[in-house]
Amino acid sequence: MGWLGPEEWQAVALSLKVSFWATLVGLPIGIFTAYALARWRFPGKQVVNGLVHLPLILPPVVTGYLLLLTFGTTGPVGGFLESFGIVLAFRWTGAALAAGVMAFPLMVRAIRLSIEAVDPKLEEAAATLGASRAWVFVTVTLPLILPGVLAGAILAFAKAMGEFGATITFVSNIPGQTQTLPSAVYAFLQVPGGEGPAMRLVIVSVVIAMGALLLSEVVARRAAARVAGG
Amino acid sequence: MTLSVDIGHQLGSFRLDVAFEAPPGVTVLFGRSGSGKTSVVNAVAGLLRPDRGRVAVDGEVLFDTGSGRWLPPHRRRLGYIFQEGRLFPHMTVKQNLSYGRWFAGDGATESMDHVVEMLGIGHLLARRPGGLSGGEKQRVAIGRALLAGPRLLLADEPLAALDEGRKGEILPYFERLRDEVSVPILYVSHSAAEVARLATTVVVLQDGQVVRQGPAGEVLSDPEVMPTGVRGAGALLVARVARHHEDGLTELEAGGVSLFLPRVAQEAGREVRVRVAAHDVILAREKPEGLSALNLLPGVVSAIRAGEGPGMLVSLDTPAGTVLARVTRRSAQALGIEPGAACHAVIKTVAIAPEDVGGL
Numbered sequence: 001m002g003w004l005g006p007e008e009w010q011a012v013a014l015s016l017k018v019s020f021w022a023t024l025v026g027l028p029i030g031i032f033t034a035y036a037l038a039r040w041r042f043p044g045k046q047v048v049n050g051l052v053h054l055p056l057i058l059p060p061v062v063t064g065y066l067l068l069l070t071f072g073t074t075g076p077v078g079g080f081l082e083s084f085g086i087v088l089a090f091r092w093t094g095a096a097l098a099a100g101v102m103a104f105p106l107m108v109r110a111i112r113l114s115i116e117a118v119d120p121k122l123e124e125a126a127a128t129l130g131a132s133r134a135w136v137f138v139t140v141t142l143p144l145i146l147p148g149v150l151a152g153a154i155l156a157f158a159k160a161m162g163e164f165g166a167t168i169t170f171v172s173n174i175p176g177q178t179q180t181l182p183s184a185v186y187a188f189l190q191v192p193g194g195e196g197p198a199m200r201l202v203i204v205s206v207v208i209a210m211g212a213l214l215l216s217e218v219v220a221r222r223a224a225a226r227v228a229g230g
Numbered sequence: 231m232t233l234s235v236d237i238g239h240q241l242g243s244f245r246l247d248v249a250f251e252a253p254p255g256v257t258v259l260f261g262r263s264g265s266g267k268t269s270v271v272n273a274v275a276g277l278l279r280p281d282r283g284r285v286a287v288d289g290e291v292l293f294d295t296g297s298g299r300w301l302p303p304h305r306r307r308l309g310y311i312f313q314e315g316r317l318f319p320h321m322t323v324k325q326n327l328s329y330g331r332w333f334a335g336d337g338a339t340e341s342m343d344h345v346v347e348m349l350g351i352g353h354l355l356a357r358r359p360g361g362l363s364g365g366e367k368q369r370v371a372i373g374r375a376l377l378a379g380p381r382l383l384l385a386d387e388p389l390a391a392l393d394e395g396r397k398g399e400i401l402p403y404f405e406r407l408r409d410e411v412s413v414p415i416l417y418v419s420h421s422a423a424e425v426a427r428l429a430t431t432v433v434v435l436q437d438g439q440v441v442r443q444g445p446a447g448e449v450l451s452d453p454e455v456m457p458t459g460v461r462g463a464g465a466l467l468v469a470r471v472a473r474h475h476e477d478g479l480t481e482l483e484a485g486g487v488s489l490f491l492p493r494v495a496q497e498a499g500r501e502v503r504v505r506v507a508a509h510d511v512i513l514a515r516e517k518p519e520g521l522s523a524l525n526l527l528p529g530v531v532s533a534i535r536a537g538e539g540p541g542m543l544v545s546l547d548t549p550a551g552t553v554l555a556r557v558t559r560r561s562a563q564a565l566g567i568e569p570g571a572a573c574h575a576v577i578k579t580v581a582i583a584p585e586d587v588g589g590l
Binding site: 124131 | 277304305307309310312318329374375378
């Protein structure tokens with residue numbers, strides 16, 4: 001990539017890595033949360049729903065600060081994790097956590113909608129044919145919600161690529177460590193003569209975002225056609 | 231293989247209190263919509279957990295509030311055929327058919343080839359349910375339930391979503407199930423014609439209560455049970471195919487009396503059951519002469535039931551079996567029809583449709 005300078009390339013690569021892990025680790029948790037919100041009745045459901053959506057509504061800086069308080073080395077969870085040698089604050093893993101938290105509501109919403117579209121009668125039918133709850137989920141529910149899961153994952157990936165406020169608050173803006181693509185654009189704009197690299201990163205950003213959207217369209221359409229079984 | 235059910239359940243303001251035994255063969259839960267039929271089947275399948283009661287198949291308890299036993303649906307080994315098929319849209323027909331088999335392991339005794347052949351779905355195996363007709367879907371649903379190796383088949387109005395032509399297409403498959411497969415069937419229906427074709431035993435439900443249960447012939451010929459206001463009332467005659475005539479008629483023999491029907495599919499010598507709808511039967515006190523109707527059955531009135539409207543349901547014991555006739559009160563009075571009165575039942579040949587005749 002001669003077109004991008006090493007610092008710029010570093011930021012793009014880091015952003016891809018951060019978003020990939022944020023999406024991958026977030027996906028099972030997102031599916032579980034979406035399933036619980038769509039299908040189960042439990043006390044405190046509205047509280048859980050609110051917590052899931054909180055990052056969507058709070059200022060990202062606030063979310064980032066809350067993450068720092070919780071997962072920082074002196075925070076309750078961060079201190080606990082540190083005793084196992086896991087440090088999140090000011091590391092790329094922390095950037096992935098921030099991106100994952102910020103993308104989580106979008107992911108859960110997309111998956112929840114697709115779960116609500118699955119007819120529970122099909123799941124009942126599977127149960128009468130001998131499938132336990134877990135098998136019903138794996139063989140019937142999951143294949144049927146696959147388009148929604150993929151759409152949610154791609155949406156979350158795109159959101160993670162663009163996350164800025166919570167990331168910079170929680171893990172700062174360290175080149176090669178935590179300087180993601182948006183942070184790099186911000187940093188370049190702060191120095192004289194940085195417009196060139198900033199513009200190149202903006203183009204990369206637009207290309208990745210558009211690519212993700214197109215991909216999600218194609219994937220969703222294919223999956224939907226397969227499920228409709230035309 | 232016997233199913234015994236004794237359950238009570240409150241659904242809003244609706245009270246379900248049902249107890250019955252289903253012996254081998256086809257037991258039809260018969261009643262209007264809202265009488266609680268589907269709730270009973272769901273309770274047997276484990277999709278509904280009743281407030282109280284006990285459900286057992288051949289001595290194995292599936293549910294018992296006394297002992298607190300509750301077997302989840304996937305461990306009951308029952309095949310459920312739903313009204314809307316409920317095929318898995320993301321799987322091929324073949325994968326749908328194999329689904330229950332895979333979980334059943336050694337419990338699945340029916341061979342795939344036999345079931346596919348019996349239901350005539352060999353040409354559909356590679357297709358997905360989305361492209362199948364209603365009748366095809368329902369045949370696949372039957373196969374899927376059967377291949378799971380069930381101890382009991384449950385069918386909840388499996389024909390209700392089909393048009394008349396498709397019903398005629400599926401009914402024979404249920405007859406074959408009854409005759410060729412040893413699995414007992416609990417079949418929900420509000421159609422008297424289906425009951426007449428399939429039932430070995432009938433359990434009549436009304437407002438969540440069992441109002442009558444017994445062998446099909448007895449229950450269907452009982453005017454106390456059959457709703458008088460509904461066109462559905464009709465008796466069941468068992469007859470033997472005597473011969474097929476050149477002019478398109480089939481002659482049946484029942485209790486020494488000949489019955490003429492439009493050509494039936496069964497060969498000569500086979501036993502068939504014929505449903506004679508009550509509104510297709512005319513009663514005459516004297517033996518009528520010069521009549522176009524070919525079927526005249528002499529008999530004695532055994533019971534009369536008056537409904538709310540102008541109609542009455544009369545049951546007539548004839549050598550061929552009990553026949554139900556729906557007549558107006560006015561005619562009944564004018565003719566002096568009362569228990570013990572001798573009468574002739576007149577049945578038009580063409581009134582009996584091919585759907586009314588089934589194998590035994």
